[in-house]
Amino acid sequence: MLSRRIIVWVLSSGIGVAGAFGTVAAFGTTVEKYAVDLNFGLLDIIINNFFFLFLAYAALAWIWLDYILKTKFLPE
Numbered sequence: 001m002l003s004r005r006i007i008v009w010v011l012s013s014g015i016g017v018a019g020a021f022g023t024v025a026a027f028g029t030t031v032e033k034y035a036v037d038l039n040f041g042l043l044d045i046i047i048n049n050f051f052f053l054f055l056a057y058a059a060l061a062w063i064w065l066d067y068i069l070k071t072k073f074l075p076e
Contacts, residue, residue, distance in 0.1 A: 001071065008065040008073070016058025020050055023057075 024031055031050050066073045 004069045005071045012058045012062035015061035016054040019057030020054040
């Protein structure tokens with residue numbers, strides 16, 4: 001069960017990164033142009049459009065991988 005849960009986290013993170021970069025590339029822009037520059041240091045990473053795009057893809061993949069691999073992170 002632990003190995004399946006690790007697989008869910010790793011795969012969903014990978015899908016999130018690939019999906020975010022793919023979306024940015026599909027619109028013909030760069031991550032730097034897509035990001036919000038607030039000059040808050042580490043907070044820039046958290047308050048960032050690219051981060052939210054990554055989070056959306058990763059969450060969607062996480063839900064389906066949880067269902068497919070039956071890791072039961074989410075209650076039924």
